[in-house]
Amino acid sequence: MARRTTKAPPSPSNDLDARKATILQAVVVEHIDTAQPVGSSAVAASADLQVSPATVRSEMVALEREGYLAQPHTSAGRVPTDKGYRFFVDHLKAGVLGAAQQQQVREFFAGVRGEVEDVLEQTSTLLSELTSYTSVVVGPSHAHTTILSVQLVNLDPRHHLLVAVFSDGSVVKHSVTPTFEATHVEVTEASRQLNALLIGTTLESRVQVPSRHDHVAALVRESVSVLHAEQPTLDGEQVFIGGSSKVAQVFDGVETVRRVLSILEQELLVVSLVQDILDQGLSVAIGSEHGFEPLSACAVIVAPVTVDGLPAGAVGLLGPTRMKYREALAAAEVVSAHLTRHFGGEDDRG
Amino acid sequence: MARRTTKAPPSPSNDLDARKATILQAVVVEHIDTAQPVGSSAVAASADLQVSPATVRSEMVALEREGYLAQPHTSAGRVPTDKGYRFFVDHLKAGVLGAAQQQQVREFFAGVRGEVEDVLEQTSTLLSELTSYTSVVVGPSHAHTTILSVQLVNLDPRHHLLVAVFSDGSVVKHSVTPTFEATHVEVTEASRQLNALLIGTTLESRVQVPSRHDHVAALVRESVSVLHAEQPTLDGEQVFIGGSSKVAQVFDGVETVRRVLSILEQELLVVSLVQDILDQGLSVAIGSEHGFEPLSACAVIVAPVTVDGLPAGAVGLLGPTRMKYREALAAAEVVSAHLTRHFGGEDDRG
DNA sequence: GTTGGCACTCGGTAGAATTGACTGCTAACA
DNA sequence: TGTTAGCAGTCAATTCTACCGAGTGCCAAC
Numbered sequence: 001m002a003r004r005t006t007k008a009p010p011s012p013s014n015d016l017d018a019r020k021a022t023i024l025q026a027v028v029v030e031h032i033d034t035a036q037p038v039g040s041s042a043v044a045a046s047a048d049l050q051v052s053p054a055t056v057r058s059e060m061v062a063l064e065r066e067g068y069l070a071q072p073h074t075s076a077g078r079v080p081t082d083k084g085y086r087f088f089v090d091h092l093k094a095g096v097l098g099a100a101q102q103q104q105v106r107e108f109f110a111g112v113r114g115e116v117e118d119v120l121e122q123t124s125t126l127l128s129e130l131t132s133y134t135s136v137v138v139g140p141s142h143a144h145t146t147i148l149s150v151q152l153v154n155l156d157p158r159h160h161l162l163v164a165v166f167s168d169g170s171v172v173k174h175s176v177t178p179t180f181e182a183t184h185v186e187v188t189e190a191s192r193q194l195n196a197l198l199i200g201t202t203l204e205s206r207v208q209v210p211s212r213h214d215h216v217a218a219l220v221r222e223s224v225s226v227l228h229a230e231q232p233t234l235d236g237e238q239v240f241i242g243g244s245s246k247v248a249q250v251f252d253g254v255e256t257v258r259r260v261l262s263i264l265e266q267e268l269l270v271v272s273l274v275q276d277i278l279d280q281g282l283s284v285a286i287g288s289e290h291g292f293e294p295l296s297a298c299a300v301i302v303a304p305v306t307v308d309g310l311p312a313g314a315v316g317l318l319g320p321t322r323m324k325y326r327e328a329l330a331a332a333e334v335v336s337a338h339l340t341r342h343f344g345g346e347d348d349r350g
Numbered sequence: 351m352a353r354r355t356t357k358a359p360p361s362p363s364n365d366l367d368a369r370k371a372t373i374l375q376a377v378v379v380e381h382i383d384t385a386q387p388v389g390s391s392a393v394a395a396s397a398d399l400q401v402s403p404a405t406v407r408s409e410m411v412a413l414e415r416e417g418y419l420a421q422p423h424t425s426a427g428r429v430p431t432d433k434g435y436r437f438f439v440d441h442l443k444a445g446v447l448g449a450a451q452q453q454q455v456r457e458f459f460a461g462v463r464g465e466v467e468d469v470l471e472q473t474s475t476l477l478s479e480l481t482s483y484t485s486v487v488v489g490p491s492h493a494h495t496t497i498l499s500v501q502l503v504n505l506d507p508r509h510h511l512l513v514a515v516f517s518d519g520s521v522v523k524h525s526v527t528p529t530f531e532a533t534h535v536e537v538t539e540a541s542r543q544l545n546a547l548l549i550g551t552t553l554e555s556r557v558q559v560p561s562r563h564d565h566v567a568a569l570v571r572e573s574v575s576v577l578h579a580e581q582p583t584l585d586g587e588q589v590f591i592g593g594s595s596k597v598a599q600v601f602d603g604v605e606t607v608r609r610v611l612s613i614l615e616q617e618l619l620v621v622s623l624v625q626d627i628l629d630q631g632l633s634v635a636i637g638s639e640h641g642f643e644p645l646s647a648c649a650v651i652v653a654p655v656t657v658d659g660l661p662a663g664a665v666g667l668l669g670p671t672r673m674k675y676r677e678a679l680a681a682a683e684v685v686s687a688h689l690t691r692h693f694g695g696e697d698d699r700g
Numbered sequence: 701g702t703t704g705g706c707a708c709t710c711g712g713t714a715g716a717a718t719t720g721a722c723t724g725c726t727a728a729c730a
Numbered sequence: 731t732g733t734t735a736g737c738a739g740t741c742a743a744t745t746c747t748a749c750c751g752a753g754t755g756c757c758a759a760c
Contacts, residue, residue, distance in 0.1 A: 039753050052703055057754070075710045075753050115525060153499045153515045163513060163521055165503045171513055173521045175465060244594065245611035248604055257607065261595035389722055402734055407723070425722045425741045 016068075021091065022047050023059050024068050028080045028088040032322045037077030082287035085299070085321055089284050095326035097334050101130050109338045116169055116343075121240045123315070123339060128243025130331045133250060133319040134264065138274055139238030140305075140312035142166045147198045152191040152223060157181040162223045164198070174226045182215050190219035203228060238313075239267040251297065251320055259294050260318070274316050277302050283329065287321050297321060301328050303336035307343045315339065366418075371441065372397050373409050374418050378430045378438040382672045387427030432637035435649070435671055439634050445676035447684050451480050459688045466519055466693075471590045473665070473689060478593025480681045483600060483669035484614065488624055489588030490655075490662035492516045497548045502541040502573060507531040512573045514548075524576045532565050540569035553578060588663075589617040601647065601670055609644050610668075624666050627652050633679065637671050647671060651678050653686035657693045665689065 016024065026047040030038040040053040040060060060078055063069045068084040071077075080088065097105070108126050112119050120137045127135035145168040153161045160176040182190075193216065197207050209224050210217040247260050263269055273292060277285045277300060286299045301317040315336045317328050366374065376397040380388040390406040410428055413419045418434040421427075430438065447455070458476050462469050470487045477485035495518040503511045510526040532540075543566065547557050559574050560567040597610050613619060623642060627635045627650060636649045651667040665686045667678050 037753090041753080053753090054703055054705095055701085058702090061755085071754085073710065074755095075708085075751095077753065115523065148505070149501065149503045149513075151499065151501060151513075151515075155498070155517070155519055159519075161515055161519055161521070163499075163501075163515055165501075165511060165513055165523075167505070169505055169509075169511055169523075169525070171511070171521060171523045173465065173515075173519075175519070243615070245608050245615055248598070248608035248611055252604075254598055254602075257604075258595050258598040261598055261611075265593070265595055387722085391722085404734055404736090405732085408733090411724080421723085423722095423741065424724095425720095425739085427722065 016063075016066075016087070019049060019051075020059055020063055021087075022049055023056055024063055024080070024084055025088055025091070027060075027069060027078055028084060031080055032324060035322065037072055037079050039077035042077070080322075082289065082321065085286045085325075086289070089286065089325050092325060092329070095330040097130075097327070097330045101331070102334070104130065105334055105338060109342055112342070117238060117240075119342070120238060120313075121242075123335060124240040124242030126242075127315060127317065127331060127335050128246060130335070131317055131319075131324075131328050132243075132246055133317045133323060133328060134244050134246050135242040136270055136274060136314075136316035136318065137240045137242070138271055138313045138316070139240070140168060140307065141237050142168055142170045142172075142203070144202060144204075144310075145170070146200050146202055150191070150194045150198050150223075150227075152176065152187050152194060152219065154182075154184055154187045157183075160187055160219070162194075162227060164227060172227075172230065174223075174230070176219065176222050176226055178215070178218055178222055180215060180218070182219060186215045186219065190216045190223065193220050194223055197224070198227075203230065237268075237271050239271050241267070241270065250323075256297055260298065263292075263294055264318075273300065274302050274314050277316075278304055278311070278314055283332075284325065299323050299325075301325070301332050303332040305336050305339045305343070307340070312343065313339075366413075366416075366437070369399055369401075370409055370413055371437070372399055373406055374413055374430070374434055375438055375441070377410075377419060377428055378434060381429055382674060385672065387422055387429050389427035392427070430672075432639065432671065435636045435675075436639070439636065439675050442675060442679070445680040447480075447677070447680045451681070452684070454480065455684055455688060459692055462692070467588060467590075469692070470588060470663075471592075473685060474590040474592030476592075477665060477667065477681060477685050478596060480685070481667055481669075481674075481678050482593075482596055483667045483673060483678060484594050484596045485592040486620055486624060486666035486668065487590045487592070488621055488663045488666070489590070490518060490657065491587050492518055492520045492522075492553070494552060494554075494660075495520070496550055496552055500541070500544045500548050500573075500577075502526065502537050502544060502569065504532075504534055504537045507533075510537055510569070512544075512577060514577060522577075522580065524573075524580070526569065526572050526576055528565070528568055528572060530565060530568070532569060536565045536569065540566045540573065543570050544573055547574070548577075553580065587618075587621050589621050591617070591620070600673075606647055610648065613642075613644055614668075623650065624652055624664055627666075628654055628661070628664055633682075634675065649673050649675075651675075651682050653682040655686050655689045655693070657690070662693065663689075 023043055026043045027038045030042060030046060040056040044051060044053045044056045060069060064071065064078065067081060068087060069078040070081050072079060105126070112122060116139065120139050124135045124137040127137070145166040147164055148167050149165040151163045153163060155161055158177055158181055160182070162174045162176050164172050193210070197209070197220070201207055207224060209221045241264055244261065244264055247264070248257055251257050251260060273290060277290055282289070283303060284299060284301050288296050290300060297320060298318055299321045302314050303316070304311055305313045305315060315332055317332055319328065373393055376393045377388045380392060380396060390403040390410060394401060394403045394406045410419060414421065414428065417431060418437060419428040420431050422429060455476070458472070462472060466489065470489050474485045474487040477487070495516040497514055498517050499515040501513045503513060505511055508527055508531055510532070512524045512526050514522050543560070547559070547570070551557055557574060559571045591614055594611060594614055597614070598607055601607050601610060623640060627640055632639070633653060634649060634651050638646050640650060647670060648668055649671045652664050653666070654661055655663045655665060665682055667682055669678065
């Protein structure tokens, strides 16, 4: 993909000449592998460019000046910066999953059964086992799906349960607690009217609620408003986080671990993070790129899941900036593709 | 309470003479506070018994011989064993929550709204914030509640959704995927029959399913079996874990943190752990007492939640064996009492 | 532009010495 | 008999030192 010519880069700072690129990549690879600063001689030995460590050194000072590398202290090797990782990832040729792992994914999707939620949850476990990073699976929002059925159920005279079923198979429930006591007959009638009113609509549709002052109309009004109230918040998004214990293995420093875990606890935050990255059109967000200070030590990989060509959730991986991008990207892509297929045609052979 | 007489203790090993008890308690308190082994002079200074360190020492060798204390190495102080903590906890006088925290709990329960799940989830966050330990809130199983409504909804000709509403306000859904294509009319009719069949029953009830060979009967049979299949597994239990990030603060050693987190990921395991402890009639399980090897560094506090006098879930706290038992026990009890009240009478003033 | 050589920097480590917080023991004492 | 002071012994933790070595920057030569 990337050119190997030596002529001066057309775009000023975004591209490096071939040798610098090779050196940078060697540093990244080595550092991902060893977690140690990488010295000039290690690079000279590993990369296939036939130059001496001294030459590598002078290239490295340039790379450092341009912001791709950094030095922990004077007498240490170099470590990639976020920008360095970014270059590396942008010039990464697509990796493929190991045969055993591919097999594992195939078997998983061949055997998986059950409700959407269960599939997503198990997928997040799968993804985290494949990569040994923490995984995030975001399910489709049901904002654009239509309502198939609504029902108001009497729990006690002042407490009713509104249960709505959507065309994507999701179910939501809400309490409806009017200020008056409703009879069984009234609740049943309200339920009937809600069905007539809402079936086929989406949560975004405006519907004509009855304005009468009787109990039934009041029940209908409250039900509709409680149901539509769900829309503005991100609530109702389904998030499944798998392998949060990996955080303890993969990051060092108690404080970092604690911080990352405490972010993962706030699922809404995680959803919006993944959404942000997708909206930026990225598949990897490194360090500060996602503008999320507490996760500045992390890289996040995302891959969208689509149903009928429309976005319907995503899978993600969260690791340290020195994560194994090749493998992790491959895993995320393979799993998201399988998920897409799984939800696209109910029948999945693959 | 305990005698000061010098005659041999009536119950052989379960009780200690007053001075030993005081010394043991001083060691536990100190060690919980400092996380360090406690020496004889520290005990002599802190406890109000007017004896010299030498005397304390000779008592300590006895306590060690009897298994209440242990010595990390020869020239170190003493550390409580699980048995030592057990004695401490058994002789703990009930603590009360700090005023600020009591206020926080009151405000929380005064303001909390929404579905049961939401309340439980927020409660788990509350509990973990109160104590800075990881909290577990187990919701009621709906095994004993009755079915209020069942509905079969057509997603597509071969894929239907069974939605059941229970008297405790919980909703479950299951896919029903017959091998034949069912018409809309057939699904509606099956839904009607299911209602007639199941309303008022529990998941444990035996019901008479139709044995005819038509589509409707097949739908009914499959729906009933799929619904009842839920029973044997613990699945459907609701668990909410709050403050898992505390694990990183409270335990030391990456490996311990990882192990605990990975247990917490398996929610079924957590439920059965809490259930076990409750079944043993304990409110605290220390170290190996719960017989759960990976959590041998942990203590677990549980407090049952009841509705109408029947067990309906529990709240729990998970911390290191050297946790602040007084405060944690108080918090768990206060919160479980509030929860009980919250679910008991819908109206909670307190 | 590339290279070998060289002086310099500085974190990490290994070993020795020291400290100090403990203990267990013993002999004297009330 | 229980309690105490005194004392020798143990051992983890700390501090210090020296030193090693990986790695750099610079420079002169090619």
